[in-house]
Amino acid sequence: MKLALLNALNEERAARRAAVVVTALESGAQRLVKAAEVAGDELREALEKRLRSGKSGNEETPDGKVFLTVFAPPPRLVVTGAVHISQELGPMAQRLGYDVAIIDPRTAFATPERFANVKLFADWPDKVLPDLGIDAHTAFCVLTHDPKIDDPALLHALSKDCFYIGALGSKRTHASRLERLKSKGASDARLARIHAPIGLDIGAVSPAEIAVSILAEITARLRLGDGALK
Amino acid sequence: MAQEDLLATAASWRGQGRKVALATVTETWGSAPRPVGSNLVIDGEGNFLGSVSGGCVEGAVVAEALDVIESGKPKLVSFGVADETAWEVGLSCGGKISVYVERVE
Incomplete structure (x- = not known):
């Protein structure tokens, strides 16, 4: 060559x-x-x-x-929530070859000290997401637990063909989330694409373990495709 | 922190004046451990990064690469259990692979 x-x-x-x-x-x-x-x-x-x-x-x-x-361009991981899990998830995803972007309008969370080596956007998802060009090579995770931040992000992700969408929260939290998103016009078929509670059930406790369970689920979707998990 | 970028490494090694070869898996049969397109980057001293198998045949590919670095002629080499050399450099998994080895000019 x-x-x-x-x-x-x-x-x-x-x-x-x-x-x-x-x-x-x-x-x-x-x-x-x-x-x-x-x-x-x-x-x-x-x-x-x-x-x-x-x-x-x-x-x-x-x-x-x-x-x-x-x-082909490397897969991307876009996360809302500059939270403790994201601090583990970001570097681990980079090891797996992902371009990582983390979004959180709460400037106390989204600090360069907490996120030294990943792309960090201290702004609202509505402002940031349209410019990121979310595509089929993108995995999308919402991790803030705050509907004001996570809901608009999910609606954006659902309108694109991301290969993975996951949302943090218990089954009960997710049920009320689905109600809110439905009232904003998201169809059942679209909402069914959200993996929630996020991550494979491996009994993860610490933020790092939860990051492993999320990345295992994302990897299964990437490598095994649609039928892999449900 | 990012996954090692083998092609960037190849370019930077060459840029430093090192002799460099690039090996690429072009075909696999059976349970080959690394997919088509996987790379190994080798320099003239035999240093290498990446993998074309699970570690089974890297040694043999490095030897081929040193040849290619000398001659400048690219080579397509195959490894697998069907080979005469299987006992030495075969794939213990039972797979078979072809590897294209070329010099970075």
Whole structure:
């Protein structure tokens, strides 16, 4: 691989733009196709298929076998609540490869001292979320316990195709949350996408253990898909 | 704290003037431990980061990489229980993998 190609590829990855490296395994010839260039490429169909699935692999072409290495943007974790659980959840999710953003308008919670290495937004979800571009590569958790903060965030998440949505709170808390969201127009089908109480039931007690249970649930959704949990 | 970024590492090693090879899993059969697209980054001294198997064949891939760093010719190598060398560098899980090894120029 030419260093120039590697550098161009790393630039796309840093900007959260998808790209594919096409390698002719016989000759070693190699090129980079950026997401924006796929439509005009001779391998368009194969490239689009690979980008959708996110899976690298071999393709037969008129010019011989090529290997397509797919680089999709890393998954993202967006959290409302700069709370104790989030302090554990953020770094753990980063270890798993997630870009992490934490949102909390309560400036006593959302301090750089408590959240040194994650993106932190000390503002209301309504202000922050539209600019984040929540997408299918996003897992969304609401952890504040405060309907003024969590409800608008959930309504935003439900209107996007996040691969995971989880909400902290007991079954009773969640039941009243569902009533509130329904009164704001969310359909039952949409509300059924919320995982609550959040996380796999592993008897988690400490904030770090709760973070593990949440990330286990998110990982199952990411890797096993829709039917995995319910 | 973030997951190690192997391609950024490859670029920075090369930028420092180190000789670098990149190994990529191109195909897997059976219960291979690492998915297609997984990388191993190797330098001319045999230092490496990442993985292409669960640790079963990394040693052999590093040896191939040192060859490729010398010759500049990319190589496609396969490992698995069907190999003659299975006893030495086979995958104990019973899987089979192909790995493309290339020099970063």
